[in-house]
Amino acid sequence: MPFKVAAPMPQTLSISLAANLPDPVAAIVLYANGDGAMGPVAADIWKRTGLDFARIAKATGFAGRPGHMIDIPAPSGMSCDRLLLLGRGADGEGENDAAWADRGGSLFAKLDAAAVSSAAIVLDEPGLTPALVGALGAGAQLRAYRFEKYNTRRKSKTVHPSALTFVLAKPDAMKSAVDHALAVAGGTNLARDLVSEPANLLGPSDMADVANTLADLGVTVEVLDEEQMGALGMGAMLAVGQGSVRPPRMVVMQWNGGEKGQTPTAFVGKGIVFDTGGISIKPAASMENMKGDMGGAAAVLGLMQALATRxxxxxxxxxxxxxENMPDANAYRPGDVVTAMSGETIEIISTDAEGRLVLADALWYCQDRFKPRAMFDIATLTGAIRIALGDDYAGVFTNTDSLAATLQQAGRASGEKVWHLPIGPAYDKLIESRFADIKNQGGRLGGASIAGQFLAHFVNDVPWAHVDIAGTGFGKASSETITSWATGFGVALFDRLIRDNYENGK
Incomplete structure (x- = not known):
């Protein structure tokens, strides 16, 4: 049963904009602060209920903070089944995209708990901008995501919200920003789908097939097979895949939405569709999670869909x-020496340090062919990054410190946070090899930085940054916008990076 997906991915929640309340609608949502202050449209709707706000707020403990809610069923004088009053915090509090995405996630959760099918959300508070409205929609879309494809016996029969209408004074002025934000959320949800897919249904060629669907959006897609990679000298990547009956693939996608001849910005994703560790096999406990070891490639694919969609x-x-990293009789072994596309030889210390090997050839190929203005890779690369940063921040390693600063800024804005960690000559000493130019592992201490230093050997002089998402790519704690196992981390981060630093002739 091959994995099939259409591009763009279908969404479970539609979001539209309007100047007036739709009729009929299952629920109407208003926002207020702790003093009961509402925008003029919301205040007029509340007045129609004839209810005393102060009395109800006291009885329900409503203080206007985010997450607070007053739920009024069958409000008098109104055609809706529910009227929800939600807290928006103090004026000026949380006025950024990440906070409004959280508000969107909380909004969907409240509506979902109330089992309403549709809702009109009145947005008339001061300081409203197109970007904030877009973030609200994206947050709702992300919270609506569910991966229930294979739950044949326990699919939920509960009513979930399927349509939201944002009621605004000037909806046309908001549409472009909302479409942009929803395109990014769609790319994130595509990445989540791919990471959640079982490895028996999503091998290297299946994932290449998904990439090929982006051609319908105007993305140019090439797929290199093992013969082509062999001709290019990609000995590191081929070594990783040689133990699997499903051969490796390298997918090259190009979106040319900028000026003709503009030097591209490049993104490279680690796509180990399943990682057993190879001959250096992993412990059995939690190995099932290694279907998500292609989270970096999923993020790059989702990013390219988002860029093309918007x-x-x-x-x-x-x-x-x-x-796919498997322990077959043909698998590569500890002690082997392989030659990367760059010509550098690599002694294999652990076949479980395979991600850096496939990235070595992909990074070299990328910089050699495209000469990008900047190059970013993203990978579930090391357990060490989880020890260092937990599951809230991804690690950044770079040969150009300014890239770390721009990534951190994009992370704060998008809510996908990153932290700058070191690489440098001291780490080179740890990957010196007696039998080759370098080795693919350098010990337990500083493991994430050692991996970053290894990758630095294959980027030449191109400004480059490596993002290690082993702690943020899947299995992290739930948040307002993430309740699924897979997070799709990286799509929003890189989209914001592009928007702020590389788009529109920047």
């Missing part, structure tokens, strides 16, 4: 390094 004015390259 017609981003940028030239971007996305490369997926796809392989």
């Amino acid at each position: 017609k981003a004015k940028v030239n971007a390259v996305g490369i997926l390094a796809l392989a």
